[in-house]
Amino acid sequence: MKNNMTKTTPLDAMEQTTGVPTEENQIAIDANIEAIYYGKFRAVRQSHVPIRKGEITGFIGPSGCGKSTVLRSLNRMNDLIPTFKMKGHVHFMGQDIYDPAIDPVVVRRHIGMVFQQPNPFAMSIYDNVAFGLKINRFKGDVNQRVEEALREAALWDEVKDKLHSSGLALSGGQQQRLCIARAIAPNPTVLLMDEPCSALDPIATRKVEKLMHELKKHYTVAIVTHNMQQAQRVADTTAFFSVDISDGERCGYLVEMGKTEELFEDPKQELTRKYIRGEFS
Amino acid sequence: MGASETLPMTATGEINAAIIPDLRRKRMERRSFLDTLFTLGLWGIAAIGAIPLFSVLYMLITKGGARLSLDLFTQLPPAGFMQGGGFGNAIVGTIVMVGVACVIAVPLGICGGVLTGAMAPKSKTAKVVRFIGKVMSGFPSILAGVFTYAWLVVGLKTYSALAGGVALSILMLPIVLLTAEQAVAMVPKRMKDAAYGMGCTHTQVILKVVLPASLPSILTGIMLGIARAAGESAPLLFTALFSNYWMRGLMEPTASLSILIYNFSGMPFPNQIELAWAASLVLVLIVFTFNILSRILGRPKY
Numbered sequence: 001m002k003n004n005m006t007k008t009t010p011l012d013a014m015e016q017t018t019g020v021p022t023e024e025n026q027i028a029i030d031a032n033i034e035a036i037y038y039g040k041f042r043a044v045r046q047s048h049v050p051i052r053k054g055e056i057t058g059f060i061g062p063s064g065c066g067k068s069t070v071l072r073s074l075n076r077m078n079d080l081i082p083t084f085k086m087k088g089h090v091h092f093m094g095q096d097i098y099d100p101a102i103d104p105v106v107v108r109r110h111i112g113m114v115f116q117q118p119n120p121f122a123m124s125i126y127d128n129v130a131f132g133l134k135i136n137r138f139k140g141d142v143n144q145r146v147e148e149a150l151r152e153a154a155l156w157d158e159v160k161d162k163l164h165s166s167g168l169a170l171s172g173g174q175q176q177r178l179c180i181a182r183a184i185a186p187n188p189t190v191l192l193m194d195e196p197c198s199a200l201d202p203i204a205t206r207k208v209e210k211l212m213h214e215l216k217k218h219y220t221v222a223i224v225t226h227n228m229q230q231a232q233r234v235a236d237t238t239a240f241f242s243v244d245i246s247d248g249e250r251c252g253y254l255v256e257m258g259k260t261e262e263l264f265e266d267p268k269q270e271l272t273r274k275y276i277r278g279e280f281s
Numbered sequence: 282m283g284a285s286e287t288l289p290m291t292a293t294g295e296i297n298a299a300i301i302p303d304l305r306r307k308r309m310e311r312r313s314f315l316d317t318l319f320t321l322g323l324w325g326i327a328a329i330g331a332i333p334l335f336s337v338l339y340m341l342i343t344k345g346g347a348r349l350s351l352d353l354f355t356q357l358p359p360a361g362f363m364q365g366g367g368f369g370n371a372i373v374g375t376i377v378m379v380g381v382a383c384v385i386a387v388p389l390g391i392c393g394g395v396l397t398g399a400m401a402p403k404s405k406t407a408k409v410v411r412f413i414g415k416v417m418s419g420f421p422s423i424l425a426g427v428f429t430y431a432w433l434v435v436g437l438k439t440y441s442a443l444a445g446g447v448a449l450s451i452l453m454l455p456i457v458l459l460t461a462e463q464a465v466a467m468v469p470k471r472m473k474d475a476a477y478g479m480g481c482t483h484t485q486v487i488l489k490v491v492l493p494a495s496l497p498s499i500l501t502g503i504m505l506g507i508a509r510a511a512g513e514s515a516p517l518l519f520t521a522l523f524s525n526y527w528m529r530g531l532m533e534p535t536a537s538l539s540i541l542i543y544n545f546s547g548m549p550f551p552n553q554i555e556l557a558w559a560a561s562l563v564l565v566l567i568v569f570t571f572n573i574l575s576r577i578l579g580r581p582k583y
Contacts (some may be wrong), residue, residue, distance in 0.1 A: 033568065069494070077474070077477065077478060080474075080477055105480050105481070105482050106480065108477065108478060108480035109479070109480030110480075112478065112479070113478035115471060115474060115475065115478070117471050117472040119469075119472055119474065119475040121472060121475065121476070121490060122472075122477075122493070122494050122581060122582075122583045123493075123582075123583055124583060131476075131479060131489070132479045132480070135479065135480065135481055135485055135489070136480070150504075165583075166582075166583035167583065168583060169583075170434075179475070180480070182475075183478070183479070186479070186480075
């Protein structure tokens with residue numbers, strides 16, 4: 001698989017402690033997946049997915065190709081599924097997050113997540129954003145950080161006069177931006193977004209996409225999307241996943257990954273070309 | 282009758298969009314008639330179901346309401362041929378014993394519910410706890426009394442409010458546990474996912490997201506438990522017994538409204554029988570008050 005990629009990254013990112021801006025330390029998360037299993041079912045086979053710092057990486061591909069599974073394995077959200085089993089390594093800040101010594105809870109505090117369905121807590125807008133600060137025992141000015149996060153999520157102007165009303169009373173698009181504000185308030189390094197716009201209308205979708213361009217100034221973003229146009233609009237790098245049904249079982253894998261324009265204009269793989277042309281989905 | 286009247290069809294049975302359909306309501310048409318009949322039937326059955334409830338309330342208010350006065354709350358039960366009196370000690374006794382039952386059953390029930398509903402719903406422990414809860418909810422109340430008698434009353438060598446409370450908690454626990462389980466399991470997965478995604482530990486997810494979200498339903502369960510416990514007399518017969526005096530501590534025989542109703546309703550004196558009616562009304566009012574309070578307190582804020 002690796003030779004399909006436009007750039008090669010060393011398998012081992014453990015050495016990236018030097019301050020020199022080398023190719024390795026441009027990588028925020030270096031996922032070397034050998035296989036991901038749900039029970040006996042192999043959902044994803046060997047895939048090497050490097051997520052570049054300060055960029056938006058888009059994951060595209062047909063249904064069941066494992067793109068969400070891969071995304072969720074980047075902050076160990078999949079650990080909540082009892083049958084989940086991961087073979088391989090995911091390096092984040094020089095540490096393998098699947099090392100037995102690593103606490104998945106701490107990993108998730110540094111690698112935040114935004115979900116497909118807007119899922120604010122049944123609390124006020126303010127408490128939703130302050131939630132992550134409270135569980136992290138944030139020492140600074142909570143009010144200020146809440147305002148910053150809401151501004152970064154482009155929601156401040158709409159909610160500044162009703163911070164103490166319910167987060168559930170907002171519209172779907174506003175709820176999703178509230179969830180983004182909640183995710184970025186504790187200042188994570190990476191933000192994972194699992195089809196964040198699939199439950200939103202086109203106008204709300206555009207707002208969230210515009211917001212993503214702002215977010216990448218401060219955070220590394222990885223986004224799963226069903227929508228190829230969305231990947232083209234927002235992603236700097238795009239990873240195309242597909243399903244291999246040749247040996248009788250459905251198994252997702254990374255087909256090709258590269259700069260978004262290159263991937264869409266001149267894909268190296270025939271499968272990618274077909275998918276982009278819309279010949280299968 | 283039927284479809285031929287509602288769809289614009291030609292004589293041969295084909296649907297013809299060119300015919301303007303008749304959209305007016307036709308009450309005597311078969312579907313419409315059955316619909317009305319069915320709706321009325323349901324209302325009728327609901328009304329029949331409500332008759333016993335309202336007739337009990339009506340009886341309580343007419344027969345017990347006359348004696349409703351401050352004396353009931355401040356005076357002690359009268360002896361034989363005496364007039365007046367009240368049952369202040371029984372009100373206190375019932376509240377204290379239900380309180381003891383709550384102190385035992387509420388934390389245990391909520392913890393059990395969190396275990397079976399949220400933490401490990403499929404584990405062996407959860408299955409065992411759930412099974413015991415279901416068995417206990419059908420437990421005859423008199424057996425709860427006998428059991429507590431054998432362990433506590435015999436062990437401590439005295440009838441007591443404590444033993445009464447323990448006996449009531451046996452009846453309350455399964456109600457709290459099973460409703461808490463339901464309430465906790467109903468919290469949407471995506472809300473829990475959000476909390477895990479923020480880097481919450483299991484404990485934080487439960488304390489900060491799951492329990493606050495399920496609080497109203499858990500409170501409803503507690504209220505059901507309280508209503509059940511407050512109305513029980515059988516478990517108190519062998520545990521708290523009764524007393525004609527104000528209670529001074531947990532370790533002595535204690536009066537309760539349910540036993541007072543049981544005792545006085547069988548007496549040949551009109552005054553006592555009136556008091557039994559009044560006590561029934563007060564018992565219902567106490568449960569009702571707690572119910573309303575819990576609904577106000579447990580109302581979801583957002």
